[in-house]
Amino acid sequence: MPRSNTHAVTNPRDAAYRHIARQADRMPDLGLFDLHTGSMDARDASLAHAIVEGAITRWLTLDYIISTLGQRQLRDQEARMQAVLLGGAAQLLLMDRIPPHAAIDESVEWAKTNIRPGAGAMVNAILRKVARAKGGRIESWDHHLDAIPRSDGSGLKLFGLELPASGLHRVSIACSISSQLVQRWENQYQDPTTPAMHTLCRPPTTIYVAHAQTPIDDLELNPHDSPNHRIFAGKRAALIELLADRPDLWVQDAASSRVIDELELDHTPSLIVDLCAGQGTKTRQLRARFPDAQIIAAEIDETRLDTLKAVFQEDDQVHAMHVDTLMKTELGRADLVLTDVPCSNTGVLARRREARYRPMKAQLARLIPIQQSIVRNADALLKNGGTLVYSTCSLETEENEDQVKWISSKLGMTLRSQSRVIPAGLPGEPGAGYHDGAFSALLSKSSPQGALGTGE
Numbered sequence: 001m002p003r004s005n006t007h008a009v010t011n012p013r014d015a016a017y018r019h020i021a022r023q024a025d026r027m028p029d030l031g032l033f034d035l036h037t038g039s040m041d042a043r044d045a046s047l048a049h050a051i052v053e054g055a056i057t058r059w060l061t062l063d064y065i066i067s068t069l070g071q072r073q074l075r076d077q078e079a080r081m082q083a084v085l086l087g088g089a090a091q092l093l094l095m096d097r098i099p100p101h102a103a104i105d106e107s108v109e110w111a112k113t114n115i116r117p118g119a120g121a122m123v124n125a126i127l128r129k130v131a132r133a134k135g136g137r138i139e140s141w142d143h144h145l146d147a148i149p150r151s152d153g154s155g156l157k158l159f160g161l162e163l164p165a166s167g168l169h170r171v172s173i174a175c176s177i178s179s180q181l182v183q184r185w186e187n188q189y190q191d192p193t194t195p196a197m198h199t200l201c202r203p204p205t206t207i208y209v210a211h212a213q214t215p216i217d218d219l220e221l222n223p224h225d226s227p228n229h230r231i232f233a234g235k236r237a238a239l240i241e242l243l244a245d246r247p248d249l250w251v252q253d254a255a256s257s258r259v260i261d262e263l264e265l266d267h268t269p270s271l272i273v274d275l276c277a278g279q280g281t282k283t284r285q286l287r288a289r290f291p292d293a294q295i296i297a298a299e300i301d302e303t304r305l306d307t308l309k310a311v312f313q314e315d316d317q318v319h320a321m322h323v324d325t326l327m328k329t330e331l332g333r334a335d336l337v338l339t340d341v342p343c344s345n346t347g348v349l350a351r352r353r354e355a356r357y358r359p360m361k362a363q364l365a366r367l368i369p370i371q372q373s374i375v376r377n378a379d380a381l382l383k384n385g386g387t388l389v390y391s392t393c394s395l396e397t398e399e400n401e402d403q404v405k406w407i408s409s410k411l412g413m414t415l416r417s418q419s420r421v422i423p424a425g426l427p428g429e430p431g432a433g434y435h436d437g438a439f440s441a442l443l444s445k446s447s448p449q450g451a452l453g454t455g456e
Contacts, residue, residue, distance in 0.1 A: 009038030013087065013106050016051035017114070021083035023056065027075070028178065028357035030056065054090030055083075057200070057353045060176040061148055062089045068161045069129040070122075080115045081122070088127045093134055093148075093156065100131045133160050140428075141174065143167070143193070148174050151200050153428015171196050180360050181346065184396070195395070195437075198423045199349040199356060204431030205232040205239060208252040210261065211288035216249070224432050226254040228261060231431045248288075252281050255347070255421045255438035259340070259391045260285045262419070263442065269293050269335035273326065273381055275374060276340045278304055280311045286338065287318055293335075295319070298326045327377060336387045337378040341371040343392040343399050347423055347437025364398050371403055379411050382445045388413060391440040395422075400439040413443040 009015045019035045035052050037045040055062065063074045066085050074082055084107050091103035104127045112120040135157025141149035145162040149155055163170045168186060172179040175196040185192035209216055210228035219242065221230035229252075232239055243250065260282060270293055274283045277297035286295055297312060299305040300323045308320035344363045345355040371392075378388050390407065392399050400420065407413050418441035425434030 009036050010040065012037070012040060012044040012048035013051065013110060014114075015040070015048040016055075017080070017083045017087050017107075017110055019048075019052050019083075020055050020087050021079040023354075024079035024082040024086075027059070028359060030354035030357060032352075032354055050095060051087045051090055053353070054094040055086040057151075057356075058090065058094065058176045059086065059357065060173055060178075062086050062093070062176075064163075064173045065089060065093070065130060065133065065158070065161065066126060069133060070126040078115070081111070081119060084111050084115070084123055085126055088123065089130045092127065092131050094150070104128060104131065129160075133158050135159050143170060143174075145170070149197060149200060149427060151202050151427050153426065168192070175200055176356065177349075178357050178360070181356075184360060188395070188397070194426070195423060197426050200427045201350045201425050201429075201434060202427075203253075203350050203425075203436075204434055205251060206230075206253050206431075206434070207232050207249055208257050208285070209249055210257070211248055211285075212246075213248040214246075219246075222432065224254065226257075226435070228257060229254050233431075250281060250284055252285070253348075254435040255423075256281070256393070256436065257285060258419070258421060259338075259389065259438065259440040260289055262440075263289070263389065264417070265336070265387060267335070269387070271330075271334050271336075272296070273298060273330065273334045273337045273378075274340075275323070275326075275337055275378055275381070276342070277308055277320075278340070280308050282338060282340055283308070283312070283318060287315070291317075293317070296321050296326060296330065296334075298323050300324075323377070327380065331380050332383050334381045334383060334386055336389070337381050338389045338391070339371075339374050339378050340391045341374050341399075343367060343371070343394040344396055345393055346395045347393040347421075347439075350423075351436065360396070364396065368398060368403070371399065372406065375403070375407055375411070379413070379445065384446050386445045387416075388443045388445065389440060390443065391438065393436060393438050395420075395437050395439075400441075404441045404443070407441075407443055413445055416442045416444055418442070 015037055023030050037048050066089055067074045088103050088107035091098040092100055107127055108120040108124045111123040138147055138155040138157055141147055141155035147155040147157050163173055168182050171193055172182045177196045182192045185195050207221060207230045209230050222233055224231050269290055272286055272293050272295045274297045277283050277299050280297055283297040295318045297308045297318055297320045299308060305320060305322055312318040312320055345352040349356045404415060404418055408415055421438045423437040
């Protein structure tokens, strides 16, 4: 049975199944790594990406259907068997333009070649049952036992099986969200259906336009509910061309941009540190909001640091710097430090699909000390009277309000304001109303005159 890692990638299903198998070895802690499409043309590469997206986004839904119809637990199968069944079921149930015989036949042949000759019979039997279980469209999914929700807002009727009778378990399976996370959201929001359904959205490409230097009316951008944003609805090549021609525009969600847009400071900062700069999106926003400030875009990851250096190489006011260097040279000098800390990503699961299954308790146990370590660094960088902005793309209290209480009690900072943004938008709704979830808090290193209070 061929298992070589040196494999020429030419077939979209082959590429997709290999990628899903790699993820199956990690489930539920899925990895953030690229799908290799080799020298495929655009159409084949698009098919490979669609299969992977369907399998990753609806893993629990497909697992439940496959396990029920096959009368054996999918998770007990080897990784490649899981992959071909998940990828095949994703095509049959979620992709209307794929002929069922093509999805089944190619999956069977892949199993024979890449698992073992006898594996094809099992794949054939189960995928044919999946194909027969697929019914027609219904207008929407409203906790139907015999249907699953789709990303376009409709539902898909199922024959021969039903979703779990328990409400929480049903939401978990229907929306493919871990039961632990659904339980947490029930405790927070009473009904977890809305935040769970939000994760099935296909997020629009949202363009931040608040600092456009020239008119944008002639650009092919659709309105967004936020006046600082527009929706791009064209192809990827056109988007790349637009962003190259207009460096005053960039892709940024409306919830993300609020962190900087709503900053209220007593004094204009001279030195700003973006302590977790990532790809530099909020760094660009800070640069536009405070054009006279010197800004340090800091990163600990060498690859992201290289990206930052490339993005700002021609800007004399933005300096990309490794965190280790920053902590040796800039202590006590910053007027404003932004800490957009690593988090569980539960406010952006529609975008970060691989994060939707990670065990939350383990995630929080790992992340909370990291977040606190970053904030301690921020405290050391701030001058007396300086401002800390703490932000996450999480919905979890432990990463948000509880961390702000820790900052206030352990580091003696004064909370000036905090804001939690709940994700908006459901499958099938217009992209103009879509935004991610986010949290941010503004704190002062001391208690200067004019504090804004502690309300949300």
